[in-house]
Amino acid sequence: MGFEPKIQGIACNWCTYTGADLAGTTRLKYPQNLRLVRVMCSSRINPSFIFRAFQLGADGVMVGGCHPGDCHYGTGNMYARRRLAITKKILDFAGMEPERFRVEWISASEGKRFAEVVEELTNTIKELGPQTKFKIEK
Amino acid sequence: MSRIGVFVCDCGLNIAKTVRVPEVVEFARTLPDVVVAEEYKFMCSTPGQELIQNNIKKNNLNRVIVAACSPLMHEKTFRKVIEAAGLNQYLLTIVNIREHVSWVTEDEDIATEKAKAMINGAVYRARLLAPLTSRFIDVNPNVMVVGGGIAGIQASLELAETGKKVYLVERTPSIGGHMSQFDKTFPTLDCSACILTPKMDAVLQSKNIELLTYCEVDEIKGFVGNFDVKIRQKARYIDHDKCNACLACTEKCPGKAISEFDEGLVKRKAIYIPFPQAVPQKPVIDAKSCVFLIKGKGCKLCQKVCEQGAIDYEQKDTFKEIKVGAIIMATGYDLMDTAPLVQYGYGKYSGVYHALEVERLFNAAGPTSGKVVMRDGKQPASVAILHCIGSRDKNNYEYCSRVCCMYSLKFAHLMKEKTGAEVYQLYIDMRAPGKGYEEFYDRLLEEDVKFVRGKAARVTDKTNDMEEPGKLVVEVEDTLSQKFMRIPVDMVVLSPAMKPRADAKDMARLFNLSTDKYGFFMERHPKLAPLSTMTDGVFIAGACQGPKDIPDTVSQATGAAAEALTIVVKDKLELEAATAMVNQAVCCGCQNCVKVCPYGAPFYKPDRGVSEINEALCKGCGSCAAGCPTGAIMARHFINDQIMAEMEGLMEF
Numbered sequence: 001m002g003f004e005p006k007i008q009g010i011a012c013n014w015c016t017y018t019g020a021d022l023a024g025t026t027r028l029k030y031p032q033n034l035r036l037v038r039v040m041c042s043s044r045i046n047p048s049f050i051f052r053a054f055q056l057g058a059d060g061v062m063v064g065g066c067h068p069g070d071c072h073y074g075t076g077n078m079y080a081r082r083r084l085a086i087t088k089k090i091l092d093f094a095g096m097e098p099e100r101f102r103v104e105w106i107s108a109s110e111g112k113r114f115a116e117v118v119e120e121l122t123n124t125i126k127e128l129g130p131q132t133k134f135k136i137e138k
Numbered sequence: 139m140s141r142i143g144v145f146v147c148d149c150g151l152n153i154a155k156t157v158r159v160p161e162v163v164e165f166a167r168t169l170p171d172v173v174v175a176e177e178y179k180f181m182c183s184t185p186g187q188e189l190i191q192n193n194i195k196k197n198n199l200n201r202v203i204v205a206a207c208s209p210l211m212h213e214k215t216f217r218k219v220i221e222a223a224g225l226n227q228y229l230l231t232i233v234n235i236r237e238h239v240s241w242v243t244e245d246e247d248i249a250t251e252k253a254k255a256m257i258n259g260a261v262y263r264a265r266l267l268a269p270l271t272s273r274f275i276d277v278n279p280n281v282m283v284v285g286g287g288i289a290g291i292q293a294s295l296e297l298a299e300t301g302k303k304v305y306l307v308e309r310t311p312s313i314g315g316h317m318s319q320f321d322k323t324f325p326t327l328d329c330s331a332c333i334l335t336p337k338m339d340a341v342l343q344s345k346n347i348e349l350l351t352y353c354e355v356d357e358i359k360g361f362v363g364n365f366d367v368k369i370r371q372k373a374r375y376i377d378h379d380k381c382n383a384c385l386a387c388t389e390k391c392p393g394k395a396i397s398e399f400d401e402g403l404v405k406r407k408a409i410y411i412p413f414p415q416a417v418p419q420k421p422v423i424d425a426k427s428c429v430f431l432i433k434g435k436g437c438k439l440c441q442k443v444c445e446q447g448a449i450d451y452e453q454k455d456t457f458k459e460i461k462v463g464a465i466i467m468a469t470g471y472d473l474m475d476t477a478p479l480v481q482y483g484y485g486k487y488s489g490v491y492h493a494l495e496v497e498r499l500f501n502a503a504g505p506t507s508g509k510v511v512m513r514d515g516k517q518p519a520s521v522a523i524l525h526c527i528g529s530r531d532k533n534n535y536e537y538c539s540r541v542c543c544m545y546s547l548k549f550a551h552l553m554k555e556k557t558g559a560e561v562y563q564l565y566i567d568m569r570a571p572g573k574g575y576e577e578f579y580d581r582l583l584e585e586d587v588k589f590v591r592g593k594a595a596r597v598t599d600k601t602n603d604m605e606e607p608g609k610l611v612v613e614v615e616d617t618l619s620q621k622f623m624r625i626p627v628d629m630v631v632l633s634p635a636m637k638p639r640a641d642a643k644d645m646a647r648l649f650n651l652s653t654d655k656y657g658f659f660m661e662r663h664p665k666l667a668p669l670s671t672m673t674d675g676v677f678i679a680g681a682c683q684g685p686k687d688i689p690d691t692v693s694q695a696t697g698a699a700a701e702a703l704t705i706v707v708k709d710k711l712e713l714e715a716a717t718a719m720v721n722q723a724v725c726c727g728c729q730n731c732v733k734v735c736p737y738g739a740p741f742y743k744p745d746r747g748v749s750e751i752n753e754a755l756c757k758g759c760g761s762c763a764a765g766c767p768t769g770a771i772m773a774r775h776f777i778n779d780q781i782m783a784e785m786e787g788l789m790e791f
Contacts, residue, residue, distance in 0.1 A: 008785055013210075014672055015652070021208045024237030032248045035255055035788040036238060038209070039776055040716070043734070044760030052782050056789040072650060072672065073759040074736040083764065108672070109654045115242070 005059035005125040007118075009036040010045055014072035015107050016064025022111030030115035031122040034062060042066070043076030047087040050101060054134035060100045060125040062117070067105040077105070096133055099124050140171040140265045143199040144257060145190050147181035147206035149236055156240040156249040162205070165254045169261045173197045181206050182215055190216070191223040200225065201264040205233035205257055211663070226269030228715060228775055231260045255791040262787030266780045270715035273753060277363040278463040279706045281699075282307060284355060284649075287315020288688060289468035289680030291337050292695035293702075298346035302706055305460055306341065307369060308351045310398075312416035313338055315470055319399065321500035321508075322552060323688055324544040325578035331415060331503070338417040352422055356457065358465075358648060361757065362675030363711040365462050373453040375423035375431070376409075380448035383419040385411065387440035387449070395427035397505075401495045404505040409440050414503055423449075464675045464702035467659060468695060469645060471681035474528040474535070474634040482527065482632055483597040488513040489610050490597060490630045493545060500552050510557050518559050518628035522612045523549055524594040525565040528635035535635040535656060539685040542633035543569045547579060549631060550587045562588045562625055564614050572687065590625070592617045597630050636685040649676055658684045669698045677701045716775035717756035718763055722748045724770035731762035731771055740771075 011017040017038050023030065039045060042065030053061045063084060065077040084103045091101055102121050106114050125131075144166040148154035159177050166175035174197045178186045181204060193199060202225065204216050209232035217227035235253045243249050281297050283290045286308030294306045306313070317323075318338075320330035341347050350369060357368040393408025400406075408427040411419060429437040430451060441449040476484040476492050484490045489512060491499070502508035510517055523546045528534040543565065550561045568589075570579040583589070592614045601607050602624070609626035616623050638657035639645065646653045650673045652660040659678045662670040669677050679698035680691040705711065718739070720731070725748040731740035732749060739755035740762055742748075751762070751771075760773035769778070 006789055008789065010781075018210060018652075018672075021210060021234075021237040024208070024241040027241050029244065030242055032239070032243050032245075032252045035252070035259065036234075037259070037781060037784050037788070039760060039781065040773075041759035041761060044764055044773055044776055046764040046778060048778070049781060049785070053785050053789070056786050058785075058789055069647060070652070073757060073761070074650070075734075076736070076759050076761050079734050079761055079765065108652045109660060 003126055003129060005033050005122065005130070006057060007034040007060040007062060007121060007125065008053035008056070008058040009034045009062045009064065010039060010049060011036050011064040012042045012066060012072070012077070013038055013040050015066035015070070016104070016114065018108035019064070019106045019110045019114040022108065023115045024111075026111050028111060028115040030118045033122045033125075034118050041071065041073050041076040042080035043073070045080060045083070047083055047090070050087050050091070051134065054096070054131060055136045057131070057135045059128075059131040060102070060121055062102045062104065062121055064104050064106050064114070067107055070107065094133070097128055099128060100131060140201050141173045141197065141199050142171045142201040142203060142261060142264055143190070143193050143197060144172055144175040144203045144205065144261070145181055145193075146175065146177050146235075146257075147186070147204070148177065148179045149206060150179065153206070153236050153240045156243065156246055157235055157253045158246060158250045161250055162253050162257065166257050169258060171265060172261060173199060182212050187219045190219055194220065194223040194225055201229050201231070201267060203231045203233060203257065203260045203264055205235045205253065205260070207236040208232075208234045208238070228270040229264075229267050231264045231267070233257055233260045251791065255788050258791055259784045259787035263780050263784035266777070266783055268774070270774055272715045273713045273717075274710040275363055275713055275754060277706060277708050277711045278365075278461045279303065280305065280460070280462040281464050281466065281702045281706055282365070282367055282460065282462040283466045283468060285315070285468035285470055285680075285682070286313030286351065287468060287470045287680065288317040288334065288337075289470065289691045289695040290315070290466070291341055292692050293466045293468060293679055293699040294347050295337060295340055295344065296696050296699035297702065298344045300703060302346065302703070304347045305462065306347055306349050307353050307355060308349075309354050310412065311352050311374075311422045312412045312418070313341060313349070313351060314413070314415075314417065316494070317688060318413065318415070319401070319494055319501070320497050321502075321504075322548060324548040325572070325574040327548070327551070335415045338415070342417050349418065350458070351418060355648065362705060363463050365465060365675065367460050367462060369458045369460060371456045371458060373425070373455050375425070375428070375449065375451055375453045376421060377448045377450050377453075378418070378420050380446045381420045382446050384445070385421065386443045386445075388421055390439040390443050392437065392439065393424075393427045393429050395424055400498050400505050401492075403495055403498055463706040464677065465649065466698045466702055467645070467649060467651070467676065467678045467682055468680045468698070469639055469642070469682040471636045471685065472639050474637045476527055476632050476634045479527065481596045482524065482594070482630070483599075483610070484632060487597065487599055487610055487630070489518075489628055490632065492632045492634055493542070493549075496549055496631050500556070508556075510553065512629055516628070517557050519557075520560040520562075520627040521553050521629045521631060522562040522564060522594070522625055522627045523631045523633065524612070525563070525633050526593055527632045530566060531635075535637060537656070537685065538569060539636040540569070541636065541685060541687045544572070544575055544578065544687070546631075546633050547582045550582055551585060554585055554587070559628075560588070562590055562612070562627065564590050564592060564594045564612065566591070566593050572689065590614055590616050590623065592623075601626060636681060639682065642682070649673065651676065651678075658682065669694060669701050675705055714758055716758040716773070717753045718751050718758065718760065718771050718773045720749050720751055721770045721772065722746070722750070724768050725749055726768050726770070728767060730765045730767065734761045734765045
């Protein structure tokens with residue numbers, strides 16, 4: 001068996017997590033390399049979570065939230081969008097391949113989109129190989 | 139010291155078919171602090187719940203992990219289970235091994251390994267959980283219903299009957315909605331007005347309903363139990379308190395505009411009531427077609443004839459603020475615009491009509507007083523009714539609009555009755571799934587209506603030598619005889635898709651609702667919570683959720699009223715305890731939290747130079763915690779340590 005990456009996902013409760021549920025209820029099949037942590041809103045995501053995930057050995061990180069403008073809390077994902085844009089820049093600066101970090105806006109009705117994104121990301125990271133830049137060996 | 143119990147559900151075979159549950163349970167038993175791990179066929183059933191509760195007591199558990207379906211499904215169920223066994227409900231962790239594992243892969247090894255990793259993550263997280271105390275808030279007992287069609291009317295009447303105050307907001311000048319445009323209703327052929335107008339009147343008479351017509355919701359603040367709503371009363375240019383509904387003004391008015399109610403078949407005045415049975419029976423002036431309001435001079439005929447002095451050209455939009463505990467959305471649907479489907483010639487050939495226009499032609503109170511007279515003044519001798527225009531069509535709307543088969547049959551019946559015309563039904567599949575519907579279809583089969591199984595391809599006015607000039611020819615493949623047919627007729631009726639309101643997306647944003655891929659409002663759960671939305675306290679009823687007929691709409695409206703009542707009947711409401719808090723020893727007073735919070739929960743205390751959070755306002759999104767530069771803010775139940783620990787557990791395997 002080839003390289004099976006570990007991908008850390010962080011998804012908001014109202015859109016992307018529910019979208020992932022919908023992918024399940026409609027029995028869509030996608031690669032199982034993503035492990036999802038649920039938060040109430042993408043605005044809860046502190047950039048340090050992303051860095052920490054890479055330190056913990058994640059080969060990729062995906063953040064999912066509601067489409068900008070559709071946030072359950074009104075403006076949360078607007079803040080998330082800015083914070084995560086800066087996070088991306090910091091990762092670039094530190095030499096991390098930009099493809100390893102992905103931010104996606106996936107609504108509760110987009111189960112198919114969720115499955116597609118996970119598949120795409122998994123394939124991309126398989127090509128990149130294991131992430132060693134940030135990983136702290138135990 | 140954590141004492142964790144892990145309970146893994148088979149969900150019949152839903153989980154156990156893909157995840158090797160006994161192996162996962164064995165694995166869970168090896169994890170630190172896990173005292174007990176058990177498998178059960180249906181953890182949400184009574185025996186499953188008792189299994190958890192008995193283990194809490196027997197093993198003195200202080201953390202519970204349930205690996206089963208999505209937390210959105212049963213987190214509340216299991217919270218109650220552990221609370222009943224004496225544990226704080228926030229010491230529960232749900233691991234979603236169904237929607238996120240067993241249903242999305244067929245590989246047993248991969249599924250089992252992922253389930254193990256997720257349980258490991260949950261164990262890491264569970265160890266750091268803290269008990270939280272629920273908060274209770276006062277509940278406003280009023281309800282707002284948005285949309286005055288049959289759904290909104292029904293919901294309002296039901297709620298008013300319970301003694302609750304209802305604000306019924308309707309944006310047009312009258313309640314009634316689409317149903318008031320219909321002539322007869324299938325399958326019973328009840329006259330629509332006969333069953334609707336008494337209800338409209340009941341709304342007007344009800345002491346508990348405040349009817350707000352010609353109004354729109356401008357702004358909503360607050361949350362379940364306490365919504366603050368700002369309503370815009372659009373300028374009517376008439377003082378309705380003075381108006382005595384004599385309607386002398388509507389007779390004199392020279393202004394002309396197309397009648398929305400009559401689907402543009404006739405003109406209405408600039409000062410008008412939309413239809414004779416309108417509620418309220420008081421007119422409004424449409425500023426876009428009023429001679430005086432356009433030019434700023436002249437006319438003023440309505441003012442001259444109004445003995446009450448009710449006309450007020452200076453009137454402006456006004457605002458009203460109301461407080462409600464729950465909201466019911468009953469905003470209905472739009473009929474798809476068929477003009478872009480050029481193959482059917484709507485707008486090009488005068489003999490092509492859409493369904494609502496035909497309803498108005500049939501209606502005794504309609505522009506032709508119920509006579510089927512076409513735009514050219516003639517009565518049709520032959521009519522083709524085309525089903526599935528835009529529905530069940532991958533280029534437009536994939537879904538079935540559910541009502542078209544039945545009203546098309548109704549049209550055929552009424553057309554026969556009124557004109558004796560030859561009627562063709564061009565259908566893909568005949569769908570008659572409601573009570574009495576199949577019987578209605580059977581009845582039509584005996585009424586000499588010609589059924590052609592095939593979707594119409596084109597409507598053209600180019601007749602061939604065999605056909606009578608001046609006819610419209612419908613081209614269709616009869617899929618039963620597998621023959622291409624040309625059917626020359628006088629009149630073509632299109633049965634277009636029911637689609638979301640043009641501004642459904644804006645409404646969804648305003649009310650914080652999700653929409654499905656078409657734009658219909660999305661229910662919280664398609665089966666178990668079809669009237670609830672992701673926003674607590676906001677419910678949906680009728681065609682704003684998806685195409686449906688009148689019986690289903692009325693049932694939903696009554697259901698939504700009951701749902702709203704479950705909230706407003708309470709004095710106090712339990713709120714999520716997962717709010718944010720500030721560690722004032724670490725707070726630097728930067729007030730970032732104040733800026734990012736959409737609810738105004740954090741506030742700055744200048745005397746101490748730190749922020750604090752008003753828990754009554756906090757909704758627990760956690761934005762302030764992520765925005766806090768010193769880490770002084772803790773988003774309870776989602777604190778940094780808990781999230782990072784969970785990730786650590788997930789990445790370990």
